[in-house]
Amino acid sequence: MRLTHIALDRYRNIRDAHLEFHPRFNLIVGDNGQGKTNLLSSIYWLSTLTPLRSGRLRNLITWGEQATSVRGRSEVNGLYHDLEVRTNGERTFPLKEGHPRSNNEYFGALSVVSFTPSDLDLVRGQPDIRRRFLDRAIFNEQSTHLEVVLRYQKALARRNTFLKERKSEQLIRAYEATLAEVGARLIMSRASYIHSLSGVYSNILHGIGNFSGTISYKLGVPVVDPLSSTPQVIQQQLMSYWQQHRESDMHRGFTQRGPHNDDLSLRISDRSAKDFASQGQQRAIVLALKIAQIESLSERLQSRPILLLDDVSSELDQSRATQLFNFLSRFDGQVFLTTTHESFIPLNSERKMWRIVAGQISPVEDHSLRL
Ligand SMILES: Nc1ncnc2c1ncn2[C@@H]1O[C@H](COP(=O)(O)OP(=O)(O)OP(=O)(O)O)[C@@H](O)[C@H]1O
Numbered sequence: 397m398r399l400t401h402i403a404l405d406r407y408r409n410i411r412d413a414h415l416e417f418h419p420r421f422n423l424i425v426g427d428n429g430q431g432k433t434n435l436l437s438s439i440y441w442l443s444t445l446t447p448l449r450s451g452r453l454r455n456l457i458t459w460g461e462q463a464t465s466v467r468g469r470s471e472v473n474g475l476y477h478d479l480e481v482r483t484n485g486e487r488t489f490p491l492k493e494g495h496p497r498s499n500n501e502y503f504g505a506l507s508v509v510s511f512t513p514s515d516l517d518l519v520r521g522q523p524d525i526r527r528r529f530l531d532r533a534i535f536n537e538q539s540t541h542l543e544v545v546l547r548y549q550k551a552l553a554r555r556n557t558f559l560k561e562r563k564s565e566q567l568i569r570a571y572e573a574t575l576a577e578v579g580a581r582l583i584m585s586r587a588s589y590i591h592s593l594s595g596v597y598s599n600i601l602h603g604i605g606n607f608s609g610t611i612s613y614k615l616g617v618p619v620v621d622p623l624s625s626t627p628q629v630i631q632q633q634l635m636s637y638w639q640q641h642r643e644s645d646m647h648r649g650f651t652q653r654g655p656h657n658d659d660l661s662l663r664i665s666d667r668s669a670k671d672f673a674s675q676g677q678q679r680a681i682v683l684a685l686k687i688a689q690i691e692s693l694s695e696r697l698q699s700r701p702i703l704l705l706d707d708v709s710s711e712l713d714q715s716r717a718t719q720l721f722n723f724l725s726r727f728d729g730q731v732f733l734t735t736t737h738e739s740f741i742p743l744n745s746e747r748k749m750w751r752i753v754a755g756q757i758s759p760v761e762d763h764s765l766r767l
């Protein structure tokens with residue numbers, strides 16, 4: 397899978413850009429605040445229809461303008477797809493092959509895995525950051541997962557409103573059935589995804605960090621092991637859990653526990669990574685998670701996802717940077733990298749390079765290729 401070219405129209409500080417990409421490495425060089433992350437985030441948006449940095453859609457539009465769009469052409473196993481995403485700041489409009497599409501019809505022609513400095517929050521941050529990582533990763537492999545997440549959120553909000561308004565038990569119970577049905581699907585998907593990642597993750601971590609660590613699923617509510625159960629059983633258990641806690645939930649005015657409290661537990665030497673991993677170990681953990689995600693996705697797609705690496709070389713020490721670039725040179729797919737200094741990126745073949753200054757992007761003659 398690869399992105400052959402892209403066109404940006406009034407996207408953040410990039411007013412107008414048309415770029416043709418290299419099938420392997422694409423390097424974007426620029427000083428701080430010039431628009432490197434913005435360019436990567438436009439690719440992320442084109443792929444996922446979600447902004448890379450959470451925030452309002454309006455923020456994607458160049459200040460003072462009314463709309464923005466990103467167009468691109470992808471190639472997947474020999475087939476080309478024309479993709480476009482537009483927004484007026486209120487809604488997102490995806491188009492494929494020139495026609496408006498639903499999200500589900502749109503997805504599949506461009507999958508990305510991103511790695512940015514803020515990903516360290518996966519280790520240090522609150523559970524919601526890990527849940528979002530998890531749900532986005534599952535959604536990359538299985539686009540219906542997004543709908544499950546949204547349906548759960550909606551049903552949860554409904555139950556919370558009913559609790560707050562002290563609606564009849566009968567009504568609340570009816571909603572619990574829906575919530576539990578969607579909640580069970582959420583739990584099953586998360587459990588099987590984490591399980592499929594865990595072996596690969598530990599191996600990679602050992603390879604790059606030379607220490608042992610595990611990932612596992614920490615359920616927000618006590619249910620039986622989802623891997624050896626069925627959605628119906630999980631649904632029943634969720635329903636009886638919420639029934640038992642209805643009174644106390646009503647007292648507090650919200651659903652205190654559920655899959656919305658799930659977490660991805662990261663441990664090193666059987667201790668919480670959040671509390672005990674050093675900075676360098678945290679970086680290795682994030683890198684191992686992402687590489688495991690890429691491996692899993694590649695297998696699922698039968699094609700390599702596109703990698704977006706924002707400013708990673710400045711985040712990693714020498715030996716981990718070497719490990720990363722070893723992985724990248726073996727990784728047989730398309731990669732986009734940003735950096736403030738070209739010398740940070742030890743790749744000198746199969747690449748194309750651009751310089752970005754105040755949102756203006758121009759190709760750089762690559763002398764290293766001529767040697
Ligand atoms: N909607 C917008 N319209 C115009 N400019 C914007 C918009 N959103 C962000 N910017 C500006 O774009 C500039 C470039 O941001 P970006 O994060 O891409 O820089 P960067 O090159 O990645 O910098 P760094 O090396 O510090 O990470 C910032 O100065 C920011 O204020």
Ligand SMILES: [Mg+2]
Pocket residue numbers: 432433434706707
């Ligand atoms: Mg940046």
